[in-house]
Amino acid sequence: MKIKLTLFSFFLFISSLIAQDKNGNITGKIVDSQSKEGIGFSTVLVKDNGKIVASVATKEDGSFTFSNLINKVLLLEVNFIGYKKYSQEIDLSNTNSSNVGTISIDRDSKEIEGVTVVKERSTIEQKADRKVVNVGKDLIASGTTASEIFNNIPTVSIDPQTKELSLRGNSNVRVLIDGKPTNIDATQLLQQIPSASIKQVELITNPSAKYNPEGNSGIINIILHKNTKGGFNGSITSGVTFGVTPKTNQSLNLNYKVGKVNFYTNYGFNHGKNRNFGFVDSERVGYENFQDFRFSNINTSHLLKVGADYYINDNNTLSFFTNWNFFDGKGKSRTISDYLTLSDAIQDNWNNSGNTTQTYDLAFKHNFQKKGETIDFQINHSKTNNEDLSNFLNNGNYSLNDINGKSTYSQFNIDYVNPISESVKLELGYETRLQAGKNTFNDFQPSETTVNKFDFNRNIHALYANYSKSFGKFSAQVGARAEVYNLYAHPRKESTDTSLNSDVSITDEIFTVYPSAYLSYKPNDNNTFNVNYTRRVDRPSNGQINPIREWRTVNMESRGNPALNPQFTNSFELNYTRITKIGSITSAVFYRFIQDEISRVTFTDPNDTNFYIMSFANFKDNQSMGAEINANLKLTKWWSTNASADIYFKTVRGTVSNLDTGLMENAEVDVTTFNTRLNNTFTATKNLKFNLFGMYRGRDLSLQFARKAMYKMDLGANYSVLQGKGTISARLNDVFNMMHFAFEGNIPYRSAGEFHWESRTFYLGFNYNFGGGKNRELQRKQRDKQETQGGGGMF
Template sequence: MKLKLIIINFLCFLSIGFAQDMGSIKGRIIDKKTNQSLPYVNIIIKNNDKIITGGVTAEDGNFAINKLAPQKYVVEIQFMGYSTLVRNIDLTATHNQDLGTIAILEDVSELKDVEVVAERSNMVQKIDRKVINVGKDLIASGTTASEIMNNIPTVSIDPQTKEISMRGNSNVRVLVDGKPSNVSIEQLLQQIPSASIKQIELITNPSAKYNPEGMSGIINIILHKNSQEGFNGSLNTGVTFGITPKTNSALNLNYRVGKVNFYSNYGFNHGINANNGFVDSERTNLENRQDFNFRNKNNSHLLKLGMDYYIDDRNTISAYTNQSFAYGDGTGTTTVIFDDPVLNRNTNQFFGSTGGNKNQTYDVVYKHDFEKKDENIEFQVNYSHTENDENTFYDETIFNPTASFERRNIVKGTTDYFQFNADYVNPLSESTKLELGIETRIQNSNNKLNDDNPNFTSANNAFEFGRNIYSAYANMGKQIGKWSGQLGVRLEYFDLDADFTVNETNPSYTANQKITDDLFTVYPSAFVTYTANDKNSFNFNYSRRIDRPSIGQASPIREWTTPLLESRGNPELTPQFTNSFEVNYTRTTKLGAITSGIFYRRISDEISRVVFNDPNNPNRNILSYDNFDSNDAFGIETSGNLKFSKWWSVNASADMYFRTVKGTVQNANTNALENAETDVTTFNVRVNNSFTATKNLRFQLFGMYRGKDRTLQFDRKEMYRIDFGTTYNILQGKGTITLRFNDMFETMRFAFDGNIPYRQSGAFYWESQTVYVGFNYMFGGGKNRALARKQRDANETQSGGGMF
């Protein structure tokens, strides 16, 4: 018992002595000119250039930092818009020091330096990608990523389906901050606020480091991220006025102190979209005209919470979670008028639909930097769960004689995605770099359809889709004088297991399907760059790619239906492979940089859209997917970032694509399969002018032309538009007001004309002519604004990678 008392007394003595040896620093920060207290000023405590701890001032400008060891420190006082103040403190003699009142001076030049978003965008050609630094001209061109994508070279967004394509091909993989998302690409691009985007990387020939999916390459959207000390943030909001108004807002917050950085982002989109169109069909004995009218209301909420923990100079742990919720409802009518109403009865179909999408993503990354410069290893674990629900009611009325039919489709889908990867980088010498990595991806999806049709057939079908992908890669880079190169290889094992279960009351249609596949594939890549001088550089690259059928392309569950057309996937699709070659030349002139390039692709078993007769309903067609024969594609591109004067600059691009499409189509009258082939030439051009009127006032004039495109079954006609916009900086550059008039002459529409499987033509229209009014404001700079310093401007330093 006495021994225990002695030990307890000894430990208490040590703890008291240790506590007495600990020191503290306190003080108060004010504005030198106004003598007002400054809250949220960053106090950084360093020792030998290493951050030991820190804090921020309270509302009254006071701060106190305790539990400091008795030694010498450097105290840095940092605040956005003010000159940094440095004090040397010695706590070896006096453990507790009061610095008193410290006045700091506002620095106008520092406030100007905060503005890092350029007025105009520019493009940089790197060894394996084109990097577009997004400026205010692109941010003002649209409220979402989907809208500004149409304004950059190589990329196009289908105005009706929102499908994205590069170089005329829709087999594109979209990443956000280098990571995939379980949210569909179309929905993903419409949910990312344009002001959150820092850069867009166009990786037309990805190296072995990247997953090989995407025949036409990868689009990597890099969002603003900030790790500035203290509070900072931004508020971005805008309204698009068309037939109905639409809103898009984003709030971004960031707080860093010492070794920890916290960030959060919230985005909200709301709007009603009205669309209409028609299709004229000349099918023998079924000649008709279909008129479509759609009205959809969408709401989406996206929340991201994350943290970076800087353990020390060599070790960092980062973690975040994304929570997205999207809800929508819509109504529409399809009217079918036949040329001969005696043989065929006219039909009117009304539908009402509600649906939602919920996504949860959790991500953890650990990074370790070795003693050797630029040598590091990174481990990442990512998991996401997505739910999709749809409830659609159809009310179909047939005339002469009148009959009415009702049906309801209930679709439920879930997807679970798990990813683990480890990446290692080792600069073997000043001119040689080695990259190694491994990756595991596991995806499981389940989609169920409950078709309640009391008049004909009732179905309860399910489609289960699971695939596992295991891969490893190696890249070796070398520079010799003016030459630099990189060789890489990726080894990948793919395992697929899919089941389609049919349970319908109509016994004539029962076709359960089970699909399994396993494949080991090698994907090589090569890059060579020759820099002749400061003004001329050449780049050659090659890669092998694959496009595996997506869940939407493979799922045979009906996606949507009209009286004469139904959309569904094809579970029998096989992957398509692409060998891609590319050459680029960059020329730097007094006006700016011009990049030109040519590319060639050899595509095997190309996946494309197909229309064929419904075997269960001779009056209806099925819109689906199929594998076509191998074909070739090549193209020419050029783009420039030019400044003609102090007040006029231009971003311009033009491209032309050539390809031969081969495949099998169905004759609508005989149902026979026929070989078909067509040559396709597509031309696109974009010009974005930026005019500087005053220091704070800018004007933009944008024009685009997308030439005619062709598939085996129809031609898509050309489309073009002209936009005009202006931006005005207010509040000493911290705020920006944007006004833009899109499609001034209302020339945009999707029109087509075709002869396969029968003669038909049509057009679809949407709210292309709109007026956008937006406002963004930077918080965190200036004097005596406590709430403002808890936010930061997405145009300049958005936190943590935005929404995803």
């Protein structure tokens, strides 16, 4: 008993000595030496003979506190990205507490340049479920709008005539802006977004169950710049493109961070005149003709984004932003049809079109006490107004077409993430999407007035769950998304000739489950394999189901089909990423099985055998496959390159006219398409860099014609000025003026043609970054890496 009592007294004595030797406290505050604003989430370390004994991240106002430190001379060290390292000795040997007061740290101009200045060269990152293209100055200088630079991004293509977007050779792709849907048609949207406003482009070819399953080929998410640095700062970009006529683009990014609130705005402006021309030579027996086309358009667009983030505390953030898009287009065209045996025809068209879209987004995020456990609430609402007024003069006969369209889109999301353990994570969510639209088409003719109306409502309610787990060198994720889809469509036709009036309604309700599965194997740091599967859907777009005319020429018009059904796709994909000393190489193969495929159809107008109508229809099941490879390499200190190549195999189905029988027949054709791109950056000096870009788009087939191969080469240069804050960019696009659309075909009759646009252009632009301060996103990343505070030990 005495021995136990003696041992107990001894340990109690030792503990009291340790406690007395570990009661030191240090408090203080870290501020910017210029603005005197507190630097939140900076790293403060306490070292003893070079060994870290404690570390904390400063609070929002820059303050920090250490407790239970050894009573001796210690070293206090402050680190934060964009600032010079600070250190000082603190003597706690004769005192239990030390208030170091306010510590001012200086900015590091070299590090700040790395944070604030747009990268010279675009880079591509291969992640588990997506490719991320970081847009650099070389891409910005390659075009004034998103539509122009997208042809320089691997696996993405823009049709030069229709401006239709496709991913991996498939046009059924969903476009998001900052992860949010938009009412604007992708074709028009990409022509409105200034290239300088784009920060990243995410290519999500096989999205998980968390994402909307729409889009056969996947999702393209365009991330706009959102300035998050402290204080007042921003950037401005101004450029002019010289072609047949000059065009201008301007972009302004502003940010003001004060206290817990971050305000930001982004404005983009594009204005210019475009001239295009082309011809089609048709050899239809009895209707042989040569059509000559001339187009001239003046387009003006504005894109405005305004938002604010309110950091309530470390665990709660409230965000709001609004996007406004304004587009105004004025154009004129002339089509001359020179017939061999019939009377010639001349059609003149004057067109005035406008589009306005408003988007409002409110989001709240809460971080639970457990690291990584979060819940997000989001409400998004947008409304769009379209108008297209066209005047036609056809061989002296005048007509006027007026198309008006209004639509609204509302979305509500709840997303919950729970890291059950270090190796297991659960994601749950709910989403509601409500879409409504009204379209009116008035056809004013000298003898008759026809009014076509089309109203529709589309509502979707969804639940999803994802479960992911890591085990050794493997990681896996399985998920499912259940959706209820409701459609109501109401096309009506009213005419002064009452015998032409019609009124029908179309309703549909579909319940579907969309599974997804991912498996990743990483044998070492240099090699990663991914295999995944998803089920997706392509619900007919507004344009595909809208029976109101989209466009019209002398002998053809395009309209939608309200009776279209959704098409479903089962998609399989295998990816491999290899990290080398000089960069990364990624490759992928994919296979898609498509049910009830939606495809184009062309048929003869029952009221005019010399006039054709282009629309859409569902066909039988189809399949496609392909492979792609991308290399992002730094070959030497002065030469870096991004090279990509892809090949696609698919079957195209549709209907064509049999001129012998006068009937429509189903047809199909097997297609193989090859594309390649090569983007080089050469560093001449610290401030001067040159760019060399080349692309080849292989021959492609459709039911009616074969599109010939297209290729071009661009030359560019970037020169940094004003200590790296400014950049002058110059680029000559399509040096040899070889980029044009050419085709030839035999169905339903022999035809050939070409279309040309202002492909060879010269771009001159200037970008300037101003202001300074700390970057909030970097703060959060650094804060997340902080270890919890620990006390010093005896050793």
